[in-house]
Amino acid sequence: MLAVLAADPSDQLAWAREHQVRTAAVADDVEFILHLAEGMAERGTLEPEALQDLKTIDRFFGEMDVRGRAGRWADALTAEVTWSEIRTLARRILVARLGEWRLPLPRRVSPQHIYD
Numbered sequence: 001m002l003a004v005l006a007a008d009p010s011d012q013l014a015w016a017r018e019h020q021v022r023t024a025a026v027a028d029d030v031e032f033i034l035h036l037a038e039g040m041a042e043r044g045t046l047e048p049e050a051l052q053d054l055k056t057i058d059r060f061f062g063e064m065d066v067r068g069r070a071g072r073w074a075d076a077l078t079a080e081v082t083w084s085e086i087r088t089l090a091r092r093i094l095v096a097r098l099g100e101w102r103l104p105l106p107r108r109v110s111p112q113h114i115y116d
Contacts (some may be wrong), residue, residue: 001029005057005090009077012087015105016074023076027061034058050096053062060086061111 004015004026015021036052040046060082077083091101 001033002094004105005086006094006101007105012077013074021073023071023073026073030058030061047096050093053093057086057089103110
């Protein structure tokens with residue numbers, strides 16, 4: 001998910017449209033990432049700066065009230081200036097952890113394919 005949040009705006013838009021991702025689903029993914037990150041930080045496997053950046057990203061999602069929106073993420077990307085700040089934070093986390101923020105964007109798997 002961080003790769004998606006860090007991607008260039010045009011790549012984010014293409015990915016969001018291709019996968020028809022809803023804004024609330026992105027917020028849920030960020031909440032899940034934060035939960036995992038808190039556990040990693042407690043075990044000493046995640047830097048405090050990265051955890052703080054993830055908390056800031058989560059706060060931005062709360063301020064934008066994305067969970068209350070029914071729309072697609074592609075529409076939100078073009079409407080909110082905050083996405084640029086989220087992109088910067090996601091890139092900083094990836095560079096600190098991996099040395100690079102340009103990563104392949106994931107393919108979303110539909111629930112029906114999980115059990116095939």
